[in-house]
Amino acid sequence: MRGSEERREVVLYPGCVSLNKYPGILKSSIELLRLLNINVKLPANMLCCSRPLERLGIIGEEHTSALAYFNVTKLMGNPDEVVVVCNGCYLAFRRALEVNELKKDMEVKAKCSHIAELVWSNRRELAEKAKVKLDKLKVAIHVGCHYLFYPHGSIVRGEEGEDILEDIALAFNVNVVDYEERRTCCGGTIVKWLRGVTSSIPKRKLESIAESGADVILTMCPYCLRTFNRVQQRLKKLKEIERIVPTLHVSQFAAIALGLDPLKVAGLHLQVPAQELGALRKLLTA
Amino acid sequence: MLIYAAKKGLIAESEDIWLCLNCHICEARCPNSVKISDLVLDARRKVLERRGEDRVLEFYSSFVRALLNGGVIAFVTSSKVEDFKSESGLNVPMLTEALKSELHDFLKKMNLEARLREVMGIERE
Numbered sequence: 565m566r567g568s569e570e571r572r573e574v575v576l577y578p579g580c581v582s583l584n585k586y587p588g589i590l591k592s593s594i595e596l597l598r599l600l601n602i603n604v605k606l607p608a609n610m611l612c613c614s615r616p617l618e619r620l621g622i623i624g625e626e627h628t629s630a631l632a633y634f635n636v637t638k639l640m641g642n643p644d645e646v647v648v649v650c651n652g653c654y655l656a657f658r659r660a661l662e663v664n665e666l667k668k669d670m671e672v673k674a675k676c677s678h679i680a681e682l683v684w685s686n687r688r689e690l691a692e693k694a695k696v697k698l699d700k701l702k703v704a705i706h707v708g709c710h711y712l713f714y715p716h717g718s719i720v721r722g723e724e725g726e727d728i729l730e731d732i733a734l735a736f737n738v739n740v741v742d743y744e745e746r747r748t749c750c751g752g753t754i755v756k757w758l759r760g761v762t763s764s765i766p767k768r769k770l771e772s773i774a775e776s777g778a779d780v781i782l783t784m785c786p787y788c789l790r791t792f793n794r795v796q797q798r799l800k801k802l803k804e805i806e807r808i809v810p811t812l813h814v815s816q817f818a819a820i821a822l823g824l825d826p827l828k829v830a831g832l833h834l835q836v837p838a839q840e841l842g843a844l845r846k847l848l849t850a
Numbered sequence: 851m852l853i854y855a856a857k858k859g860l861i862a863e864s865e866d867i868w869l870c871l872n873c874h875i876c877e878a879r880c881p882n883s884v885k886i887s888d889l890v891l892d893a894r895r896k897v898l899e900r901r902g903e904d905r906v907l908e909f910y911s912s913f914v915r916a917l918l919n920g921g922v923i924a925f926v927t928s929s930k931v932e933d934f935k936s937e938s939g940l941n942v943p944m945l946t947e948a949l950k951s952e953l954h955d956f957l958k959k960m961n962l963e964a965r966l967r968e969v970m971g972i973e974r975e
Contacts, residue, residue, distance in 0.1 A: 621894025
């Protein structure tokens with residue numbers, strides 16, 4: 565953690581899904597950044613990273629990068645660092661800020677980090693401050709493809725564990741359970757009119773997680789989190805699964821471990837069904 | 851073979867391009883570092899340019915409209931979320947009229963507005 569004389573300042577880019585569906589991810593991220601002695605600002609106005617349109621073929625990479633520059637220069641005040649909480653936003657911003665040739669013309673200086681990278685690089689210091697004992701918690705890790713297989717440069721690989729999230733989980737003494745489909749896609753990027761054809765992808769993954777006996781799924785992407793929530797709710801309604809395995813974003817996980825309120829800060833009531841929330845809270849306050 | 855097929859436009863003829871999850875796993879495993887996802891996305895763009903897949907346009911035109919007219923593609927649909935955002939100071943405003951106008955000028959400069967109109971056939975609302 566850095567001294568106050570050189571306080572790092574970042575803009576936290578919310579992303580559409582975390583801002584408007586799971587704001588507990590943002591609240592947790594803000595609290596974590598403050599604990600790391602980092603000044604955090606939000607953009608003046610919200611504009612989508614546009615990555616979902618790019619993967620559908622509606623726009624091209626150059627357009628996504630152009631929107632990233634508009635975001636950084638017009639809505640964020642051209643900061644030194646942009647922190648994202650979503651793997652899709654990460655791909656859009658990091659690629660634009662590192663790779664795209666337009667950067668020179670736009671006089672953009674920012675670099676892009678994922679909040680998971682900040683938690684990872686400070687995991688030992690954060691774990692020392694942990695107030696909640698989570699050594700009985702069993703987590704199934706899903707990093708998410710657009711980070712794990714980021715195609716334009718290097719990412720944080722695991723040091724103690726298999727990947728960035730396993731390192732964080734191990735620092736907090738959590739039990740990581742392995743499962744067969746660990747490195748496969750959540751299926752959230754399925755083209756919607758093909759849902760009937762391809763719903764087997766998230767189902768297979770979720771069945772594999774359920775078999776592992778995990779109490780929660782730990783991810784670093786709100787889009788994956790949303791997919792796990794939606795698909796499990798649908799499968800439960802169809803009586804194809806018995807229980808929903810709640811999903812936590814890494815910011816929420818770290819915030820809860822540090823003793824921050826699972827509802828008022830992490831906003832778990834906005835993403836975990838009431839039936840599962842009680843049992844989860846017991847596990848998270850042990 | 852894949853690159854050859856892409857160059858010849860053969861990939862774009864196949865419905866399989868819509869089955870790709872764009873997860874990049876195949877790229878991580880490809881011994882020749884072929885940018886497979888890029889080839890698939892390029893094929894998708896070509897199909898949409900000639901308006902060969904109306905189902906995509908039907909499903910996703912609301913995304914583009916939302917982006918051009920407000921700035922986001924996912925909206926608050928629950929009062930609990932709204933309350934949590936207000937209490938937590940997380941109400942990042944949508945684009946103002948002045949910013950929307952600036953965004954449209956910017957998109958024009960980047961030929962993006964033309965692209966969206968060409969592909970989606972939509973006008974600014």
